[in-house]
Amino acid sequence: MKIIEGRKITKRFMGLLALEEVDFELNKGEILGLIGPNGSGKTTLINVITGFYKPTSGKVIYKNRDISGLAPYKISRLGIGRTFQIVKPFMELSVLENVTTAALFGKNIAMPKPKAIQIANSSIEAVGLHDKSSYKPGALSIAELKKLEIAKAIALSPDVLFLDESMAGLNPKETEAAMELVLKIREQRNLSIFFVEHVMKVVMGISDRVMVLHHGRKIADGKPNEVVKDENVIKAYLGKRYKEQKNA
Amino acid sequence: MNKASEFIILGIITVVVAIAPVMPVIHISAFITRFLIGVMIYAIMAEGWNVIGGYTGYPSFGNVVFFGLGAYVTALSMIDFHIGFLISLILAAFAGALFAVIIGIPVLRLKGHYFAIATLGIGETMMAITLNVPFTGEGVGLSLPIASSSLLFYYTSLIALAAFIIFLKLILSGRLGYGIIAVREDEDAARMMGINTVIVKIKAFAISGFFTAIAGGIYAYWSTFIDPPTVYDPIISVKMIIMAVFGGAGTILGPVVGAFIIMFLSDFLSTHFTLLHTFFFGGLIVLTAIFLPKGLIDLFSQKKIGWNYFIKNIKKYRV
Numbered sequence: 001m002k003i004i005e006g007r008k009i010t011k012r013f014m015g016l017l018a019l020e021e022v023d024f025e026l027n028k029g030e031i032l033g034l035i036g037p038n039g040s041g042k043t044t045l046i047n048v049i050t051g052f053y054k055p056t057s058g059k060v061i062y063k064n065r066d067i068s069g070l071a072p073y074k075i076s077r078l079g080i081g082r083t084f085q086i087v088k089p090f091m092e093l094s095v096l097e098n099v100t101t102a103a104l105f106g107k108n109i110a111m112p113k114p115k116a117i118q119i120a121n122s123s124i125e126a127v128g129l130h131d132k133s134s135y136k137p138g139a140l141s142i143a144e145l146k147k148l149e150i151a152k153a154i155a156l157s158p159d160v161l162f163l164d165e166s167m168a169g170l171n172p173k174e175t176e177a178a179m180e181l182v183l184k185i186r187e188q189r190n191l192s193i194f195f196v197e198h199v200m201k202v203v204m205g206i207s208d209r210v211m212v213l214h215h216g217r218k219i220a221d222g223k224p225n226e227v228v229k230d231e232n233v234i235k236a237y238l239g240k241r242y243k244e245q246k247n248a
Numbered sequence: 249m250n251k252a253s254e255f256i257i258l259g260i261i262t263v264v265v266a267i268a269p270v271m272p273v274i275h276i277s278a279f280i281t282r283f284l285i286g287v288m289i290y291a292i293m294a295e296g297w298n299v300i301g302g303y304t305g306y307p308s309f310g311n312v313v314f315f316g317l318g319a320y321v322t323a324l325s326m327i328d329f330h331i332g333f334l335i336s337l338i339l340a341a342f343a344g345a346l347f348a349v350i351i352g353i354p355v356l357r358l359k360g361h362y363f364a365i366a367t368l369g370i371g372e373t374m375m376a377i378t379l380n381v382p383f384t385g386e387g388v389g390l391s392l393p394i395a396s397s398s399l400l401f402y403y404t405s406l407i408a409l410a411a412f413i414i415f416l417k418l419i420l421s422g423r424l425g426y427g428i429i430a431v432r433e434d435e436d437a438a439r440m441m442g443i444n445t446v447i448v449k450i451k452a453f454a455i456s457g458f459f460t461a462i463a464g465g466i467y468a469y470w471s472t473f474i475d476p477p478t479v480y481d482p483i484i485s486v487k488m489i490i491m492a493v494f495g496g497a498g499t500i501l502g503p504v505v506g507a508f509i510i511m512f513l514s515d516f517l518s519t520h521f522t523l524l525h526t527f528f529f530g531g532l533i534v535l536t537a538i539f540l541p542k543g544l545i546d547l548f549s550q551k552k553i554g555w556n557y558f559i560k561n562i563k564k565y566r567v
Contacts, residue, residue: 050440076442084440090433101426105442156442167398219326 033207081158089137106156294503302497305432310367318464344461389475495542
């Protein structure tokens with residue numbers, strides 16, 4: 001069952017066609033990985049879906065409702081959470097205050113503060129930052145900051161989560177842990193997840209399905225092991241070396 | 249903030265709160281009452297700036313516009329409509345808030361420097377308007393009735409300041425407060441959290457305008473005469489900023505402490521060093537920006553104050 005889908009999404013910046021008639025769909029409970037070379041339109045697509053950009057044409061349908069062009073705060077209140085490629089912590093606030101802010105708004109906008117703090121604590125617990133909840137973001141490592149981003153996103157009590165390179169810059173061990181975390185929060189919180197990632201190990205490891213963007217166009221969409229064998233994908237993104245490694 | 253400094257601050261507040269209401273009764277000179285009224289009026293304005301500049305992160309350079317508007321609304325309501333001072337003050341406050349909403353809708357969409365420049369223009373525009381519309385007395389100014397006792401101003405400004413601090417404290421611990429700080433910290437992240445950043449900013453600006461207009465109203469009746477160059481003087485905006493930042497922008501008590509100390513110093517310096525006082529005053533501001541970028545109040549939240557604290561501050565905000 002589709003929870004969110006895009007129909008022929010086109011985004012043009014002056015002369016640059018950033019997205020060209022991109023269709024996508026995310027099913028309930030699914031983890032969809034989005035890959036593609038730098039500048040292929042991955043973050044632009046997320047920005048269009050979450051309301052930061054208005055699509056030039058095309059529609060975003062969420063739970064049978066057209067949400068294209070709605071303001072980000074409205075989209076967030078409908079149950080769509082996202083993390084940013086460049087982490088955006090509130091530097092002057094503690095981890096708990098950061099996440100409480102999210103819990104106070106988001107889907108449950110009328111929530112009383114004690115309940116919000118409770119939700120914030122459970123979100124922090126879920127990402128494993130509970131021993132640092134009184135710290136300020138300045139004292140956290142990059143891996144912990146990425147976790148904080150995820151905690152803030154899930155504190156909104158979303159149904160759909162967009163993760164924009166949440167694992168970039170992590171070492172292999174941290175990446176491993178982050179993959180487990182994504183699988184765990186999907187399970188516990190009944191989430192559908194759409195994520196952008198460059199690390200192929202992650203993409204292959206946790207995606208139910210993978211789609212590939214190249215120059216703003218979708219060039220592949222399917223099961224992970226089928227997509228990586230696709231000639232177009234190898235040519236545009238993975239490169240010959242990836243194929244040779246896999247064959248070896 | 250550690251236990252000891254919390255204790256010290258609480259102690260100071262208790263003493264101030266206990267003494268403030270009886271100050272004029274036990275006071276020695278009219279000079280001190282006058283000085284304290286000035287401090288409180290500026291403290292309200294510095295706190296008003298703090299809401300939009302310190303907490304919301306939108307450095308307004310035109311907050312004097314609310315001061316001037318408050319002064320004029322109070323004056324006109326008292327002179328032309330013979331409405332009592334306190335009710336005139338309330339009218340002025342709502343006029344300030346309404347005006348903040350009206351100008352906030354376009355200018356709060358601007359970021360950083362552009363917002364600062366736009367707000368700077370608003371004060372000048374209002375001055376020009378006031379100079380040219382007939383019912384404001386144009387360039388001649390307005391004379392207000394003379395109050396029987398200066399105690400009225402002392403208590404009005406004390407109550408207004410206390411009400412503002414309590415109100416702000418309540419706001420900050422609630423949903424709006426979290427929204428306001430989120431806007432300052434990262435507006436895009438705030439939007440993605442379901443925060444309607446436009447509404448949050450407008451509310452913050454309205455609070456700022458509301459209380460700053462009260463300060464203007466008290467000033468108008470207190471000084472008994474207002475004209476556009478006095479109440480729309482851009483230097484007043486600058487003073488609010490300096491007081492808030494010197495005391496500690498983004499803290500509740502910082503601007504009040506800042507207003508008191510800046511007023512005291514400027515008084516002291518101008519009486520003792522008539523010609524050189526601006527030199528000391530300017531130097532003090534430069535030194536604060538370098539060594540105490542988070543304001544005086546930040547000293548209280550440190551466990552230990554030594555050279556390291558100042559060196560850390562210098563490094564923290566260096567390019």
